Amino acid sequence: MEKFTFTARPQDAGLRLDSFLAEQAGALSRSRAKALIKEGAVSIDGAATDDPRKAVIVGSVYTLEMPDPVPAVPQPEDIPLDILFEDEHLIILNKASGMAVHPAPGNWDGTLVNALLFHCEGKLPGIGGVERPGIVHRLDKLTTGVMVAAKTEVAHTGLSALFAEHDIExxxxxxxxxxxxxxxxxxxxxxxxxxxxxxxxxxxxxxxxxxxxxxxxxxxxxxxxxxxxxxxxxxxxxxxxxxxxxxxxxxxxxxxxxxxxxxxxxxxxxxxxxxxxxxxxxxxxxxxxxxxxxxxxxxxxxxxxxxxxxxxxxxxxxxxxxxxxxxxxxxxxxxxxxx
Missing domain, CATH: 3.30.2350.10 (Pseudouridine synthase)
Structure with missing residues (x-):
């Protein structure tokens, strides 16, 4: 993880925070800067912020902690799963403690996504054009219990709507x-x-x-x-x-x-x-x-x-x-x- 620090100059006054960071960091796009801010990777004078629209204040110190890049494609891994139900559209399982859901810094492998890619190999028609499972909710790495993942785009869209409408027990x-x-x-x-x-x-x-x-x-x-x-x-x-x-x-x-x-x-x-x-x-x-x-x-x-x-x-x-x-x-x- 790289850390970047920028001090706002008079000419930066009033800029949106995401625009300011994109300008200061050079290769960083505004959309990527906005996403990083919302993920909590930015602080102002030592205090965390998640508001990309916040106006820049002259003299304030802005710190960006740039996470390490995520591998482009998670690799399938043969990890045992406790499967409760499966059909061509869905898979429901009992997640074990210690298993992260998505690859991320510190957990590039051994995740639920890695396990599902192996288990469902050749059975994923694709979500958004990519052969991957559709994760619509998650449990913390150390939390156990029931989770659902989509295997098809129509199931992913439908599950996303159910969760958005809170129509889930x-x-x-x-x-x-x-x-x-x-x-x-x-x-x-x-x-x-x-x-x-x-x-x-x-x-x-x-x-x-x-x-x-x-x-x-x-x-x-x-x-x-x-x-x-x-x-x-x-x-x-x-x-x-x-x-x-x-x-x-x-x-x-x-x-x-x-x-x-x-x-x-x-x-x-x-x-x-x-x-x-x-x-x-x-x-x-x-x-x-x-x-x-x-x-x-x-x-x-x-x-x-x-x-x-x-x-x-x-x-x-x-x-x-x-x-x-x-x-x-x-x-x-x-x-x-x-x-």
Whole structure:
């Protein structure tokens, strides 16, 4: 990754940010500069921005972190897949933890796209003229669960419309530090890239009335575990079901953290490792150790349901909890509670 720094001169005043960067970087087109800004690759005086229309201010320092180029064509790789359903138009699978969806810096191979190119070799009529699977939604690298990909252009177009219209059933299971209050409800808070850390998303409501993109998560606690403190009645942890109306980046992780119930193991939005719990004994020790050593965000896409965009059949798939989350929940159930 290369880093470029430009200081705005008097003659640059008032230029759009994407035009300014394209001019300063030389070989960079304005459309590419706009895309990089929206991806969070640009900061102004150290603060991240994702607004390509922002006016340039004389004397401000603009930093562009240029990502390494992506290989032109991902290569097919023989990677095992847990396939739940497949026909000539769609493939639905249970994604494992540790598998990124798309090739990107740090994950050029071993991705879901690489695996699908191998699995579907010779069976992809093409999307946009290219023999590739159509990814219409994604799960974070460390998140497990149900995903769908299109094999044909008509399926890709239909799935994209379903997701755009939020005409999809999506239910996720999360294990949280503490529990949300109330134990069921809706988080309706806009999400955008954090101005303090371009690698994170955040709930954004600015004093000037601007906000992030609308994001709505319905949640309910399916089970609570132990107590934070003796006598308070507040749970030490909880198993939460989240259903999405929208599909923003990191939506569940951001919303749960925003209401004080970050996901156990979350390396980005978790406030600390492990849980705060009252008690003693073997069960207490085992539960604390399981939460502290959990190595990813405890999040699983459990249900995906929609109308097949070609056959119009009603489809609904469930993926069982992976072993690591099942083990975590089993350990948390051993936390002591007051009589």
């Amino acid at each position: 999506r239910a996720y299971l999360a294990v949280t530090r503490g529990a949300p209050r109330p134990l069921s409800g809706t988080v309706d808070e806009p999400i955008a890239r954090s101005t303090g850390d371009r690698k994170k998303m955040a709930v954004v409501r600015n004093p000037d009335g601007t906000a992030g993109r609308p994001a709505i998560t319905h949640y309910k606690a399916l089970q609570t575990f132990g107590l934070r403190d003796r006598g308070t009645g507040l749970p030490a942890a909880a198993l939460i079901e989240c259903r999405l109306e929208t599909g923003r980046t990191h939506q569940i992780r951001v919303h749960m953290s925003h209401i004080g119930a970050s996901l156990i193991g979350d390396p980005v939005y978790g406030r600390s490792k492990g849980i705060t719990a009252w008690g003693s004994g073997d069960g207490y020790d085992a539960a604390k150790a399981a939460a502290r050593s959990f190595e990813r965000q405890a999040l699983h896409a459990g249900v995906l349901g929609f109308i097949h965009p070609v056959t119009k059949a009603a489809l609904r798939f469930e993926a069982p909890l992976p072993d690591d989350m099942s083990g975590l929940i089993a350990a948390l159930r051993r936390l002591p509670t007051e009589d």
